[in-house]
Amino acid sequence: MGFSDFHGNAETVHRLRDMLARERFPHAVILSGARGSGKYTLALMLAQALNCLTPTETDGLPDFCGQCANCLRIAQAADLDARFAEAVETRDGMRETDKKDTRLFVQTHPDVLIIPPDPPQMMIKVDQVRRVIETIYYRPSEARERVYIFTDSAFMKEAANSLLKVLEEPPQFATIFLLSENPGELLPTIRSRAAAFALAASPVEEVERYLAKHRPEWKPQQRNLVARLCEGALGRARGFDLDSYVAARADALTMLNSALLGGEHSALFKITESYRAGAEGRQKTEHLLRTLYSLLRDLIFLNSGAPGLVHNTDIQSQLLRLAEVADFDWITAASDRLAEVERGMRRNLLRTLSLDAFELALEKGA
Ligand SMILES: [Zn+2]
Numbered sequence: 001m002g003f004s005d006f007h008g009n010a011e012t013v014h015r016l017r018d019m020l021a022r023e024r025f026p027h028a029v030i031l032s033g034a035r036g037s038g039k040y041t042l043a044l045m046l047a048q049a050l051n052c053l054t055p056t057e058t059d060g061l062p063d064f065c066g067q068c069a070n071c072l073r074i075a076q077a078a079d080l081d082a083r084f085a086e087a088v089e090t091r092d093g094m095r096e097t098d099k100k101d102t103r104l105f106v107q108t109h110p111d112v113l114i115i116p117p118d119p120p121q122m123m124i125k126v127d128q129v130r131r132v133i134e135t136i137y138y139r140p141s142e143a144r145e146r147v148y149i150f151t152d153s154a155f156m157k158e159a160a161n162s163l164l165k166v167l168e169e170p171p172q173f174a175t176i177f178l179l180s181e182n183p184g185e186l187l188p189t190i191r192s193r194a195a196a197f198a199l200a201a202s203p204v205e206e207v208e209r210y211l212a213k214h215r216p217e218w219k220p221q222q223r224n225l226v227a228r229l230c231e232g233a234l235g236r237a238r239g240f241d242l243d244s245y246v247a248a249r250a251d252a253l254t255m256l257n258s259a260l261l262g263g264e265h266s267a268l269f270k271i272t273e274s275y276r277a278g279a280e281g282r283q284k285t286e287h288l289l290r291t292l293y294s295l296l297r298d299l300i301f302l303n304s305g306a307p308g309l310v311h312n313t314d315i316q317s318q319l320l321r322l323a324e325v326a327d328f329d330w331i332t333a334a335s336d337r338l339a340e341v342e343r344g345m346r347r348n349l350l351r352t353l354s355l356d357a358f359e360l361a362l363e364k365g366a
Helices: 010-021 039-051 069-075 080-092 096-101 126-136 157-168 204-214 220-229 234-238 242-261 265-273 278-303 313-325 328-346 351-363
Strands: 028-032 056-058 061-063 106-109 112-115 146-150 174-180 195-198
Touching (some): 010 039, 010 061, 010 195, 028 039, 039 069, 039 146, 039 174, 069 106, 080 106, 112 126, 126 146, 126 157, 204 220, 220 242, 242 265, 242 351, 278 313, 278 328, 328 351
Parallel strands (some): 028 174, 028 195, 112 146
Antiparallel strands (some): 056 061
């Protein structure tokens, strides 16, 4: 266990570790990158390296053992989704009056506080930043360095202003990590007080090699598909729900086949029938819409002579047949119809009705 378990972005990791080595690690660090690019994993590793009780060196740079009391407790926060769900559940179980005053945190070590966006708005709130301010100027109790990890850059205005005050007087024994998919969301005054590092997407081949190790049950063709769909985000690729995707895509293909090539109507009827009930049906419909977009996008790439950009590489021959009959105008109109269905879903119209309408619109030549 150590930095060698972090995949991709070797140069950025090297620079961060080099700052650890020179004991010039910044008080505030922005880690930016797409969902699944490893921002959170890297922040936790750095928190471990800052606080490891038996620090080691690899490649001449600081590393962490992964086994001491500090490393182990910090690592318990690694599954952020699970820890977040637990925190939400605990709060939901509280009395109404307490619920209102309880802000969400993930904490598995007394000196490492993880601050996720607070539902239902999914934004960082001022009371969460207040908790940071209450503790950040005290010496850590069991670590060398207090660590705060904001897992999202969507701050309520007052919360952002409070954070800015902390950054204006950086505390001595603390490091703040700000994770962001879009650092432009952060106040410029916050950005100017933090050192920023961007985690780039990994090339398709690198994701494929990574998946060969972590999802050996997938065939090479499936690994290539997932690598392309996840656009270089290793974390997303590793946890990708391939079965759901393939199921939704089969339905999406039936719809496109029926519209463009006059495929079987009974098959189509079965599909729209199966998208009826409740929350589960809603999620299923969302998957279907996403895969429809993904297929339409691939058709555009095929029609504009850029097959290298196609995501759904494993069904290329089927896509080629569709691309022959779908011209650019048809694809554009179909995308517009899809957007309408999505708007309808947001307004909570009957889902099957709008799916039927979509299919009908497609058949009329959109
Ligand atoms: Zn350790």
